[in-house]
Amino acid sequence: MQQISKDKFTVVGNSKVEAEKISKPSLSFWKDVFMRFRQNKLAIAGLVILILLIIMAIIGPYLTKYDYRTNDLNIANQPPSAEHYFGTDDLGRDVFARVWYGAKISLFIGVAAAAIDLIIGVLWGGIAGYRGGKTDEYMMRIADVLYGIPYLLLVILLMVVLGSQKGSIASLATMILAMSITGWINMARIVRGQVLSLKNQEYILASRTLGASVTRIMGKHLIPNAMGPILVTLTLTIPSAIFTEAFLSYLGLGLTPPLASWGTMANDGIAAMTYYPWRLFFPAILICLTIFAFNVIGDGIRDALDPRLRK
Template structure:
């Protein structure tokens, strides 16, 4: 072996400053999620959507704690008051403060939408992951079940569940979750079908990894981008679905009220008292815009093709 002490040191010289600059990084190194946040933060509409969602959540969760009114006490002497200092959004036909009822309605609407979306998220990931990974006969059978579930209208699920469980938040959550998991399962299945052909999956199989470990540790984490986007867009869709069901009388029972129920109650007298319909409808629209802006921003930020 050659002795390194005999190397001629004259053959070496310090690197010049100009040479160093050629090896400097063109930009700071970011992890995938850091780059996602950087792109998301640069999207003004996405940040506006995030701000709206935070504001609506605080409005619905903290607001009722600061109000001196509640959502159920009738005050017939104050019925149908126009917006004023005591009642900024006015009162309804039973004298209840509309602002407070919108706050409580936001709790109900957001809770139903979030819980139903999370349930569909979990079911869709598990179902779609198994279907896409195993393929073949398993995939064919599972997809036929998906087609059967999606072929039935939402209203049928709602009516059947209300007959069994009764009217209320639980019925709405179950009905929405039973229909929304189908789209999530299809998205996850499509992503898994593409990713399971990749070399890292073959390497994991070669090393003896079980199917469960490959799905949980390797495949599903690599599908989180489209899944998160779909989840974010499912929430406003679930809010609108809940509002529609409440509007037609299939929502939470009185005196509780969601935004859809408030709109339905105000519809009969909106020509005389338009503010009773305006404010809950405005709360619903603003929330829908917020989640849609957030979902569009996440879709762009999570797209690997957008990374520079």
């Protein structure tokens, strides 16, 4: 049979060598999450707002020559001007300095309460989900009992019990403690659900067969693989804590002077809203911006972690 020369043939499409080439570098899970998060314009806008608020909370009080606690009744209730950027309150204190000092306090309360909720919730939910059985039953029933206690009543009781410890630091610690006693329960439930769905996976069974300890399995496998829902819950816990502080301060159960937070400033400004609206406007708008920023960031992280949205 006559052999046909290869020169008479033309390769259509990619050659074998070109077909085996990797068209683009491989992406890790978190790089893929970051790329999809970056495509969410609303989440990026929330991230920019949050970064600006944090920067102003750090440098804002130093952008004016006035102190957040200095009183001067001669300049009480002055409207916003070149001298007082956000005006003054009824005691002649500079609202601009107080707003950004209050930002520091409000953000600290939100982050501190969320951090405590994260630690307790991950430990409690992780142990309950991994152990299962009666351990899970007892631990989650305890969480249900705590969750059933009226939140506001618990805060008032703590204020009464710890009321003898006067001082700004004591009131700040009391506020964080009050929000953390039951605030971790939602995190614990989410972590428990994730651990229950992951602990029977093949790689967990393999680690257990190879003699891995409970601490290693939790720290190396279960918690890292449940980090997506944990991050989403954490980003939604921080604005909830900030709003709770503002709400309690609005009711007069918040921080004691000379500490200033957005909630205490809103409480002071509501009485003067008709004649001096700037005293309420600035802390209220910053509360709204902060809650908006955290909520859209949380939504963006949730969408980026959703496997159904991957292409």
